Amino acid sequence: MSGGKDSLSLLYMLVKHGEELGIREVYGIHVNLGLGSYSAESEEVVLEACRNLGVKCLVLDLKSLTGYSIAELAALSKRPPCSVCGVVKRYLANLAALELGADAVAFGHHMDDLLRFALKNLLVGGRAGMLKLSPVAEGVPGLLVRKVKPLYEVYESDLELYARIRGIRVVGSTCPYKYSDFIAEAVGGMLDRIEREAPGFKLGLARRLTKLWGERSPEGVSSCRVCGMPSSGDVCSFCKIMLRATGSPPGSEVRSRVRALAAVLAGGDAGPLSG
Numbered sequence: 461m462s463g464g465k466d467s468l469s470l471l472y473m474l475v476k477h478g479e480e481l482g483i484r485e486v487y488g489i490h491v492n493l494g495l496g497s498y499s500a501e502s503e504e505v506v507l508e509a510c511r512n513l514g515v516k517c518l519v520l521d522l523k524s525l526t527g528y529s530i531a532e533l534a535a536l537s538k539r540p541p542c543s544v545c546g547v548v549k550r551y552l553a554n555l556a557a558l559e560l561g562a563d564a565v566a567f568g569h570h571m572d573d574l575l576r577f578a579l580k581n582l583l584v585g586g587r588a589g590m591l592k593l594s595p596v597a598e599g600v601p602g603l604l605v606r607k608v609k610p611l612y613e614v615y616e617s618d619l620e621l622y623a624r625i626r627g628i629r630v631v632g633s634t635c636p637y638k639y640s641d642f643i644a645e646a647v648g649g650m651l652d653r654i655e656r657e658a659p660g661f662k663l664g665l666a667r668r669l670t671k672l673w674g675e676r677s678p679e680g681v682s683s684c685r686v687c688g689m690p691s692s693g694d695v696c697s698f699c700k701i702m703l704r705a706t707g708s709p710p711g712s713e714v715r716s717r718v719r720a721l722a723a724v725l726a727g728g729d730a731g732p733l734s735g
């Protein structure tokens with residue numbers, strides 16, 4: 461969870477409707493990226509939501525896990541902060557879910573988000589980027605946890621309303637690296653205009669895309685030569701960043717630290733755990 465309305469609303473829904481959804485237990489996962497007051501506030505609102513709902517939350521502090529913040533990793537590896545952040549969060553979310561023994565890891569991406577990125581990828585990225593947006597991505601036992609996006613058919617405006625009605629406190633400050641993605645914005649504007657003329661258009665498009673994707677199976681996933689985590693190539697994206705940033709491969713400390721934290725959290729009382 462980032463502390464934004466999407467991930468926090470998803471947490472509320474999974475907990476409030478857990479029984480009817482057949483969910484046995486929900487854990488929160490938050491990565492503190494080390495971005496000053498923005499990260500401090502994000503962690504605070506995530507922990508507040510978890511406390512209110514009696515959810516155990518695993519807080520992974522990037523700086524203490526790897527020795528580097530997102531800003532430092534981006535500068536040292538000479539890669540854009542948002543791309544480094546995406547890799548780090550995906551890596552740690554999967555690792556934490558594996559160590560917690562979770563059946564699935566759920567992401568709070570809503571329909572408007574997914575449609576914008578699907579069409580943007582169609583325009584600039586191609587098929588591989590499009591496939592990543594599938595609402596369900598199957599896992600590989602012991603390596604990759606199943607990924608689900610339960611809000612896939614939820615309009616962003618409905619999600620905003622839900623967060624307001626529930627009184628969910630979200631992070632007020634903005635990520636210092638937030639930038640304006642003009643292609644995604646232009647695509648979003650176009651979709652909004654079509655939706656105004658043809659209500660339900662977005663939902664229809666989202667459903668057609670799901671059919672096109674089917675249930676994504678993890679083709680070509682092997683384990684990283686360095687860390688043993690899932691990778692589409694010889695070395696995973698996380699290890700590549702760490703190698704470029706530090707010049708030496710990351711050790712097994714990240715995994716053992718996450719494993720130790722997950723074990724304490726799973727065995728303990730409800731409450732936050734940071735490390």
Ligand SMILES: [Zn+2]
Nearest residue numbers: 684687696699
């Ligand atoms: Zn690796």
